[in-house]
Amino acid sequence: MAEPEGLLDIDNLSVSFRTPRGDLQALRNVSLKMGKGEIVGVIGESGCGKSTLINSIIGLLPANTCALSGHIRFAGEDIVGMADRDLRRLRGERITTIFQDPMTALNPVLSIGTQMTAIQYRRNSSPREKQRRTVEFLEKVRMPDAEKRLGQYPHQFSGGMRQRICIAMALLTEPDLLIADEPTTALDATLEVQVIRLLRELQRDIGCSVLFISHHLGAVAELCERVAIMYAGEVVEQGSVRDIFRDPRHPYTRKLLECDPGRILELRAVMPTIGGDLPDLVHIPKGCIFRERCPDRFERCSERPPVETIRAGHRAACHKARELANP
Numbered sequence: 001m002a003e004p005e006g007l008l009d010i011d012n013l014s015v016s017f018r019t020p021r022g023d024l025q026a027l028r029n030v031s032l033k034m035g036k037g038e039i040v041g042v043i044g045e046s047g048c049g050k051s052t053l054i055n056s057i058i059g060l061l062p063a064n065t066c067a068l069s070g071h072i073r074f075a076g077e078d079i080v081g082m083a084d085r086d087l088r089r090l091r092g093e094r095i096t097t098i099f100q101d102p103m104t105a106l107n108p109v110l111s112i113g114t115q116m117t118a119i120q121y122r123r124n125s126s127p128r129e130k131q132r133r134t135v136e137f138l139e140k141v142r143m144p145d146a147e148k149r150l151g152q153y154p155h156q157f158s159g160g161m162r163q164r165i166c167i168a169m170a171l172l173t174e175p176d177l178l179i180a181d182e183p184t185t186a187l188d189a190t191l192e193v194q195v196i197r198l199l200r201e202l203q204r205d206i207g208c209s210v211l212f213i214s215h216h217l218g219a220v221a222e223l224c225e226r227v228a229i230m231y232a233g234e235v236v237e238q239g240s241v242r243d244i245f246r247d248p249r250h251p252y253t254r255k256l257l258e259c260d261p262g263r264i265l266e267l268r269a270v271m272p273t274i275g276g277d278l279p280d281l282v283h284i285p286k287g288c289i290f291r292e293r294c295p296d297r298f299e300r301c302s303e304r305p306p307v308e309t310i311r312a313g314h315r316a317a318c319h320k321a322r323e324l325a326n327p
């Protein structure tokens with residue numbers, strides 16, 4: 001079967017977890033598409049469902065997942081309902097993930113050379129060739145003296161270097177999709193800029209798609225072409241970075257970006273704070289999910305808002321999406 005143009009098509013995805021208080025609806029009707037070679041950012045406060053979204057894509061939802069509906073089509077195959085064996089193949093060959101803490105991906109008792117050679121186990125090439133490729137990829141992520149450092153262990157590298165090693169390892173598998181779950185959150189601002197620029201360069205080089213999860217608006221603006229804004233388990237707005245940053249239409253997005261436009265592009269370590277709390281995901285309130293915290297709410301917000309199309313590729317789930325245009 002010919003592969004469709006899109007690489008990833010998340011369609012109406014909902015995920016719930018069983019908890020002692022009742023079922024927690026972590027994702028509700030999430031839809032998001034990614035093209036081949038595209039870099040898409042997902043932004044949202046802690047607890048809004050970013051990791052649940054990733055875990056759904058890689059088929060690693062926690063054991064207390066009690067409901068999963070919708071579709072996640074990856075290169076035309078539906079991940080929802082896929083057998084474990086096929087999921088493992090997908091994770092090994094086509095989708096790879098880098099995490100916030102590089103130590104979760106690195107084995108502390110093996111040298112990085114050993115680990116990076118091992119990850120190439122599917123390649124039909126000699127150990128010498130695998131080592132050559134390891135050095136090549138370490139050089140790609142600008143590891144100084146790469147060849148000399150192959151025998152060193154993860155603890156002998158700085159945090160920033162360890163994250164580069166993880167990126168090199170992820171790319172060694174030549175994935176179609178690289179998922180980065182807040183890969184720069186643990187790094188200081190200077191290192192973060194370096195890692196972001198590196199990711200963009202490597203993505204151009206290798207041509208994979210990147211799903212970049214972050215709560216740094218500036219990092220997303222710097223790296224991504226498109227962005228989805230999540231709030232309490234829903235995608236409330238999505239569009240090109242340019243449209244979202246210049247003409248946000250959902251009051252939540254507008255709140256996030258409510259600052260001097262010149263400063264948005266600064267890489268900031270914290271999300272702007274918004275008054276109030278996330279709603280209780282066990283007892284989802286009726287109507288708009290953002291209503292309680294929304295400065296623009298009115299009577300109609302007790303009804304669930306439609307997803308309005310503002311322009312091609314730019315959608316916002318708000319009753320006022322058409323009115324809230326920037327002058």
Ligand SMILES: Nc1ncnc2c1ncn2[C@@H]1O[C@H](COP(=O)(O)OP(=O)(O)O)[C@@H](O)[C@H]1O
Nearest residue numbers: 017019024026045046047048049050051052062
């Ligand atoms: N295994 C689980 N059991 C119950 N609730 C969970 C579980 N994992 C996550 N949650 C809840 O689901 C929501 C989304 O969590 P998560 O996807 O981790 O958000 P994020 O990555 O954006 O911080 C949160 O309310 C979180 O407490």
Ligand SMILES: [Mg+2]
Nearest residue numbers: 047050051052
């Ligand atoms: Mg998370």
